[in-house]
Amino acid sequence: MSGTLYGLGVGPGDPDLLTLKAHRLITRAGTIAYPAPDHGESFARAIVARHIPEGAREIPIVIPMRTERFPAQDVYDAAATEIATALEAGEDVVVLCEGDPFFYGSFMYLHARLAERFVVEIVPGVSSLGAVTAAARLPLIARQDVLTVLPATLPDAVLEERLAGTDAAAIMKIGRHLPRLRALLERLGMAERAVYVSHASLPQQVTCPLAQAPEVAPYFSMIVVPGKDAHV
Incomplete structure (x- = not known):
């Protein structure tokens, strides 16, 4: 057998x-x-x-x-x-x-x-998304919010279209794409509520508002944009 x-x-x-x-x-x-x-x-x-x-x-x-x-x-x-x-x-x-x-x-x-x-x-295991939202101490979605998970490797036009049509987002595989992601989220008016997290759950974990994130992010990092209803 x-x-x-x-x-x-x-x-x-x-x-x-x-x-x-x-x-x-x-x-x-x-x-x-x-x-x-x-x-x-x-x-x-x-x-x-x-x-x-x-x-x-x-x-x-x-x-x-x-x-x-x-x-x-x-x-x-x-x-x-x-x-x-x-x-x-x-x-x-x-x-x-x-x-x-x-x-x-x-x-x-x-x-x-x-x-x-x-x-x-x-x-199944604890996903990176669960670890990131826990690290950020930030509710991500609530009620009828729609969450979109996106790889940062997508072209700007595709990212912008997907982000414009969602309530909340998680952007993965950040790395060298961080500067353009920050600019894109600022353009869409989503940067103010966006949070950057790297190495979630590890001793070297970093959590901060997107505006304070470094210019270059490690591979194990994510940007989360909570839905507007997640704090209500």
């Missing part, structure tokens, strides 16, 4: 935000896979490192962290092949995913390759 593939959300960074179910599966895991940069340690693994059993087999999914394009599909193809071999041998495989597996989570690419062949269980 084939093993079960677990797509496991490990939360936004604070190890104490790991769910009880995730903890149970990690401490019993024989094989653990996780995304990892080509330089430095895996953030997903670091969150749960103290819970990984001694002797567990580890499968790093090495994803180059650079601006130029790289063959990402080849990376996930190779990882899926290695994981499939373990599953076919009857091993359960736990795949760690920062935040939640299906909220901009890398696990979805493995799911697309393996879900038709193996039993898959998704273990």
Whole structure:
């Protein structure tokens, strides 16, 4: 019998935000896979490192962290092949995913390759959006507010159209896009109620009004614009 593939959300960074179910599966895991940069340690693994059993087999999914394009599909193809071999041998495989597996989570690419062949269980985790709003101590939406989640990598025209048609927004993957996002939100009259958060739930967390945000943001940062009814 084939093993079960677990797509496991490990939360936004604070190890104490790991769910009880995730903890149970990690401490019993024989094989653990996780995304990892080509330089430095895996953030997903670091969150749960103290819970990984001694002797567990580890499968790093090495994803180059650079601006130029790289063959990402080849990376996930190779990882899926290695994981499939373990599953076919009857091993359960736990795949760690920062935040939640299906909220901009890398696990979805493995799911697309393996879900038709193996039993898959998704273990949700605390998402980055939940961590950011908690860090900001800011209600995001209320009553009939509509929330729009946007990647900062979209063109200005698309961002402006989506933002103009929503009550509240969360803009992710900020990085070098922060200056143009700030200008765009100012143009739309949304900057005054916008909040910038980086490294939510971690010791180096930064939370401030958008006007006070740095010129260049780290990858793990977000801008949230609460709905007008969220404070009423």
